[in-house]
Amino acid sequence: xxxxxxxxxxxxxxxxxxxxxxxxxxxxxxxxxxxxxxxxSLEQNQSQVKETQNTxxxxxxxxSLPLSNDQNSDLPGKIPAFEGxxxxxxxDLIKEVLKRNPTLTAMTxxxxxAWAKYPQAISLEDPNLGGWLxxxxxxxxxxxxxxxxxxxxxxxxxxxxxxxxxxxxxxxxATEKDIEVVKLQLVEDARLAFYDFHLVDQAMExxxxxxxxxEEFRQNAETRYKNGQAPQQDVLQAEVEIGLQKERSIAxxxxxKVAQARINxxxxxxxxxALPTPMKDMFLRMDKRNSEEMRNEARENxxxxxxxxxxxxxxxxxxxxxxxxxxxxxxxxxxxDSFWQGMDKQMQYQIGLRMNLPSQRSKRFxxxxxxxxxxxxxxxxxxxxxxxxxxxxxxxxEQLLESNQILDLINKTTLPAVRNNIKEAQSxxxxxxxxxxxxxxxxxELTLTRDRYYQIxxxxxxxxxxxxxxxxxxxxxxxxxKLKG
Numbered sequence: 001x002x003x004x005x006x007x008x009x010x011x012x013x014x015x016x017x018x019x020x021x022x023x024x025x026x027x028x029x030x031x032x033x034x035x036x037x038x039x040x041s042l043e044q045n046q047s048q049v050k051e052t053q054n055t056x057x058x059x060x061x062x063x064s065l066p067l068s069n070d071q072n073s074d075l076p077g078k079i080p081a082f083e084g085x086x087x088x089x090x091x092d093l094i095k096e097v098l099k100r101n102p103t104l105t106a107m108t109x110x111x112x113x114a115w116a117k118y119p120q121a122i123s124l125e126d127p128n129l130g131g132w133l134x135x136x137x138x139x140x141x142x143x144x145x146x147x148x149x150x151x152x153x154x155x156x157x158x159x160x161x162x163x164x165x166x167x168x169x170x171x172x173x174a175t176e177k178d179i180e181v182v183k184l185q186l187v188e189d190a191r192l193a194f195y196d197f198h199l200v201d202q203a204m205e206x207x208x209x210x211x212x213x214x215e216e217f218r219q220n221a222e223t224r225y226k227n228g229q230a231p232q233q234d235v236l237q238a239e240v241e242i243g244l245q246k247e248r249s250i251a252x253x254x255x256x257k258v259a260q261a262r263i264n265x266x267x268x269x270x271x272x273x274a275l276p277t278p279m280k281d282m283f284l285r286m287d288k289r290n291s292e293e294m295r296n297e298a299r300e301n302x303x304x305x306x307x308x309x310x311x312x313x314x315x316x317x318x319x320x321x322x323x324x325x326x327x328x329x330x331x332x333x334x335x336x337d338s339f340w341q342g343m344d345k346q347m348q349y350q351i352g353l354r355m356n357l358p359s360q361r362s363k364r365f366x367x368x369x370x371x372x373x374x375x376x377x378x379x380x381x382x383x384x385x386x387x388x389x390x391x392x393x394x395x396x397x398e399q400l401l402e403s404n405q406i407l408d409l410i411n412k413t414t415l416p417a418v419r420n421n422i423k424e425a426q427s428x429x430x431x432x433x434x435x436x437x438x439x440x441x442x443x444x445e446l447t448l449t450r451d452r453y454y455q456i457x458x459x460x461x462x463x464x465x466x467x468x469x470x471x472x473x474x475x476x477x478x479x480x481x482k483l484k485g
Contacts, residue, residue: 301472
């Protein structure tokens with residue numbers, strides 16, 4: 001009777017201690033994935049990302065990323081993004097690109113995955129539960145039922161969990177900075193695509209105005225030809241110029257379709273969807289800061305530089321962890337043992353402690369060398385990127401300064417001159433003072449100058465976008481000066 005009670009009690013303890021295993025594989029009842037992430041990082045994702053500090057385990061909460069079952073949801077959209085909008089401006093385009101572009105969604109998911117590594121890094125290993133039973137002791141008249149139930153938990157050496165958590169946090173913070181890098185790139189891509197779209201629209205306007213002007217020339221030539229004041233060659237030359245402008249109109253329509261396709265691709269839409277006409281007036285911000293101030297801003301704002309800082313922080317923790325690995329890890333153990341039997345007091349309950357012997361020191365020295373080499377590599381990458389940022393800012397600053405000066409020269413000197421020249425040439429041709437080819441030459445100079453003006457204007461905006469990206473600016477700058485073609 002006593003043996004049966006001991007047997008029942010032993011199996012009861014085994015069932016109780018083994019019951020936590022029932023929750024290791026919960027039934028999935030939702031099509032969402034719960035990802036643990038620090039609350040601080042969630043707030044940073046809604047505003048500007050700040051450097052992530054050590055976050056206690058209790059500050060984690062779960063967020064859900066829905067998994068769509070619609071296979072077509074990953075395809076480009078078929079509904080235009082700006083229906084009902086009369087004119088498209090760069091601010092609206094940037095907002096929609098940041099909202100719709102799948103690249104940013106992918107990077108955000110990667111950041112969530114990186115943050116989910118922190119609770120894994122600081123968690124203890126699952127405990128072990130074991131049991132032994134001597135079947136021959138069941139029903140024996142000489143000994144009681146002999147069995148052993150053991151529970152053990154591995155414990156890493158002092159400070160190792162914290163260092164692993166520091167590495168995971170620093171790497172997750174670096175991944176989060178990569179989101180800002182993608183945002184900077186998307187903002188620049190959106191601005192460049194808009195400026196190209198606007199340039200084509202302005203070129204089409206110049207082409208239309210040129211056609212109207214040459215039509216006037218042809219009428220003047222026909223009138224003078226009918227009156228016997230000019231040869232028929234003037235009329236034919238006008239027809240040639242009209243044909244050339246119509247040929248250019250066909251090329252501009254193709255360029256507009258390509259510019260629309262580029263914008264729609266950034267919006268994750270079908271490339272042939274229609275877009276509103278771009279805003280006619282373009283504005284250029286004049287920044288009064290010098291290049292040194294901009295370089296300082298870049299060193300403070302560039303997320304790729306901050307990402308390397310986080311990676312260096314992770315490498316420092318990795319070096320410290322590699323040094324900690326020369327110390328042993330432990331395993332705590334508790335057991336109930338009925339194999340120890342005798343006439344006197346039985347030895348039943350036991351506790352113990354195991355530890356590994358870090359005798360394979362060559363392996364640990366190699367791991368330490370690896371961690372130190374990665375730290376040195378990322379420090380060198382940081383210095384290299386700092387130099388590149390200084391060059392990028394200075395280059396973009398000088399290029400912007402150059403294009404602004406040329407633009408100002410064309411706007412104040414060249415454009416007024418060619419406009420007055422075409423007026424005088426047309427009046428002189430009507431009165432017979434100059435040949436038709438001189439009038440055509442004046443018209444070509446006007447068309448080329450207007451095209452040149454819009455090209456330089458667009459180049460100024462492109463270089464401003466490059467400078468904003470080089471300095472780490474995400475927001476669209478305020479408008480101060482308006483330039484007219």
